[in-house]
Amino acid sequence: MRLRLFTLLFLTTLIFIAAAQTTSAQALDISSGGLPTITGAVGGSVTGSANVQNDLVVTINFGEVSPVNSNTVVKVVVPIALRSNQPYQVTVSMSGLTNANSEALQASDVGFGLQNPRLLGGAGQLCTQSTHVVRSPFNNDPALTASVGANGRVSYQSSLGNLSSSTVILSGPELSKNNSIKRQQSDGWVFDAVFALTPQFFASGVSSATLIFTISPGPNVPC
Amino acid sequence: MPRLTKSLLLTIVLVVSAITCFGQSTTGTVSMSATVSKFVEINSGGAVTLTGNSGGGVTTDGVANSPLAVSINLGELGPSNTNSFVTAQVPLKLRSNAGYVLSMTATVTSSGTTANRIGAADVGFGLGTVSRTGTGVNTTGTDTNATSGDPTLAANGAVNGTSGRYEFTAVRSNLNAFSSATTALNGSFIMNAVPRSNANGLTVPAFFAIKPQFFENGTTTISVTFTVTAP
Numbered sequence: 479m480r481l482r483l484f485t486l487l488f489l490t491t492l493i494f495i496a497a498a499q500t501t502s503a504q505a506l507d508i509s510s511g512g513l514p515t516i517t518g519a520v521g522g523s524v525t526g527s528a529n530v531q532n533d534l535v536v537t538i539n540f541g542e543v544s545p546v547n548s549n550t551v552v553k554v555v556v557p558i559a560l561r562s563n564q565p566y567q568v569t570v571s572m573s574g575l576t577n578a579n580s581e582a583l584q585a586s587d588v589g590f591g592l593q594n595p596r597l598l599g600g601a602g603q604l605c606t607q608s609t610h611v612v613r614s615p616f617n618n619d620p621a622l623t624a625s626v627g628a629n630g631r632v633s634y635q636s637s638l639g640n641l642s643s644s645t646v647i648l649s650g651p652e653l654s655k656n657n658s659i660k661r662q663q664s665d666g667w668v669f670d671a672v673f674a675l676t677p678q679f680f681a682s683g684v685s686s687a688t689l690i691f692t693i694s695p696g697p698n699v700p701c
Numbered sequence: 702m703p704r705l706t707k708s709l710l711l712t713i714v715l716v717v718s719a720i721t722c723f724g725q726s727t728t729g730t731v732s733m734s735a736t737v738s739k740f741v742e743i744n745s746g747g748a749v750t751l752t753g754n755s756g757g758g759v760t761t762d763g764v765a766n767s768p769l770a771v772s773i774n775l776g777e778l779g780p781s782n783t784n785s786f787v788t789a790q791v792p793l794k795l796r797s798n799a800g801y802v803l804s805m806t807a808t809v810t811s812s813g814t815t816a817n818r819i820g821a822a823d824v825g826f827g828l829g830t831v832s833r834t835g836t837g838v839n840t841t842g843t844d845t846n847a848t849s850g851d852p853t854l855a856a857n858g859a860v861n862g863t864s865g866r867y868e869f870t871a872v873r874s875n876l877n878a879f880s881s882a883t884t885a886l887n888g889s890f891i892m893n894a895v896p897r898s899n900a901n902g903l904t905v906p907a908f909f910a911i912k913p914q915f916f917e918n919g920t921t922t923i924s925v926t927f928t929v930t931a932p
Contacts, residue, residue, distance in 0.1 A: 507725040521736070534729025544740040544798060545897035556731060581798075581839075581894045583735060630837030630895035661725060675735060679798040679837075679892035679899075686734040693727050 506566055508693045509661055510534050511557030511598070511668035518549035530559045530598060530668075531661045534691060540675050543583070547677040553621045554673040559598050560653050560693055561666035567649035567696030572641045574687035582681040586639030587632070589620025589674035592647055599664015601655045605701035610650030610667065615640060620674035632676040638687065649696040739799040739931035745769045746792030746904040753784035755913075763792060766900055769927065775911060778819065778921075782913040786853045789909045790829075796892050796902040799931040803886040806926045807876040812919035819921040821876040825852025825869040825910035828886055835901030837893050844888030844903070849874045852910045867912040882928065 513528035514536050522541025526534075540552045560566065575585045592612045597604065615636040623635035653666045671691075745763035749771055757776025763769065775787050795801060807826070811818040827848040833840050849857050849871035857871035869875035873885070891903045909923070 506727050508727060508729045509725075510729075533726050534731070536729075536731045538731065538733035540733065540735035542738060543735045544737045545742075545796075546738055546740055548897065554733075558729065561725075581890070583737060583894075587894070588733075626896070626899075628836075630893065630899050630901075632896055671731070673733070676896055678894045678896050679740065679796070680737040680894045681890070682737045682739045682799055684734065684736050686732070689731040689733070691729040691731070 505563055506693045506695070507561040507661060507666070508534055508568070508691055509559045509561075510536075511559035511670075514538075514554060514556040516552070516554045518547075518552040520547040520549070522552060524554050524556075526556065530663060534558055538673065543675055543677045543680065544682070545677060545679060549677065551621050551624060552675045552677065556671040556673070557668050558671055558691060559666055559668050561598075561661065562653045562693065563657055565649070565651050565696045565699050566653065566693050567646050569644045569646050569692050569694065570641055571644045571690050571692070572638055572687055575638065575685055577681075577683070577685060579681045581679075582683055583685040584639065585641070585687070586634075586637045587675065587678070587680070588638045588687075589624060589634030589636065589672075590616065590638050590640070591618040591620045591623070591634075591636050591672045592616045592669050593619050593672050594670040596668050598666040598668045599662075601662060601665035602667050603652050603655045603701065605651040607701060608651045608699040610648065612669075613647050613649070616647045619672050621672065624674060624676055632678060634674065638689075641689075644692075649699075651699050651701040737798070739797075741795070741797040741799070741801050741929045741931045743769055743803070743927055743929045744794045744796075744902075745771070746794035746906075748792070749773060750790040751775075751788070752790075753782070753787045755782035755784070755787075757787075765792075766794065769793065778911050778913050778916060779918065780913060780915055784913065786825075786910045786912055788853060791907045791909070792904055793907055793927065794902045794904050795929055797890055797929070797931055798892055799890050801888060801891065801929055801931055802884055803927060803929045804882045805879045805885045805928070806882045807879040808924045809876055809921065811917075811921040813917035813921075815917050817915070817917040818919060819911070819916050821880060822868065823911060823914075823916070824876040824923055825858060825874055825908070825912075826876050826879070827852045827857065827874055827908045829906040829908060831886070831888075831903060831905045833891065833903050837895035837899040838901045838903070839890055839893055842889040842891060844886060846886055847873055847884050848886075851908050853908070858912075867914060869910075876923070876925070879925075
């Protein structure tokens, strides 16, 4: 009798969990937006999922960025899919890349921008009363905005140096038409996170950083 | 089907369903890394200057920022050349993102067969003033010149009072000191974090000098290889 009661309670709990997930499905979601790409690298690579239903887990290896790499720039494009049934915002936080030597790779040496917003299939929400806003200064392709400063070092319109502990880079109205219980192939928007790193006479060493993209409820704008 | 089995199956279905519903996330992660290896390079620092020559000339001149591949005909080195020295000044340009060592190896071969032929000790050598200037150059870096500078300076050579032969006597002032790879210059990193397209760098002239004398007649070939490394 006690076993039966326990079983009933356990099953009820599972049903509530499933139901809760169903009703809150797709409130806010971030995932892979497609296969990331890399160009201009020597010994570099980028890994991620081509499936937009998979989590956003991308590993970028810029490879050699000393003058051994004679390419103008190493550019990485990471498509990011976003889904929501409410206004949203995307923040980015960064850890790592804290070289004490100013001639070593710094956060400001890695250009970072957001480009190419596009619908993720037919169920992406196309709002008419407000737009998706890439926050300043991130609305650019850093590979195109790179310039040489007075000190001879390359700088970008926006870079990882513009990221504080949690920086809003994007916000806008709801992204999805439907309210599916799980990620669909075509129910949101995709944005390209673009990274650019110009090979230079950096002090030698290996540098690394981790970016965490987070989607959360954003400013209340109409659709 | 027993009730227990039914319950078990239902439980599994619900667990899988619940897990599936958790397949959304509000965060994503991008991890990145980059490697900067030590980098050094040597190029020509510009055109060669040849002085005091009788005949001869610069066969293949240096072109700034191009690979160093210079060929010089020093001309007549016998007493018919009445100049004090035949001197070739070869500008070098070094760039690095790390401490560097410039070493040199020289070989001198002559068609002569006696001790009066031109030998490595008869070819004066030295590195001149080191210059770290221009945007993107580590101007506060320091360098150590292991040679004695311009070999034609009075302090760097003299006529041997016994043999009468002119000798380059200062430290590493002739090619005899470079019969095997020997450090000529070393210093701290040269370039700040700037692209390779930045054409600036460390420049230093390499002086080669021969005092025209009653050498044994014949032809002489001098071959010098500069190598820069980042230990």
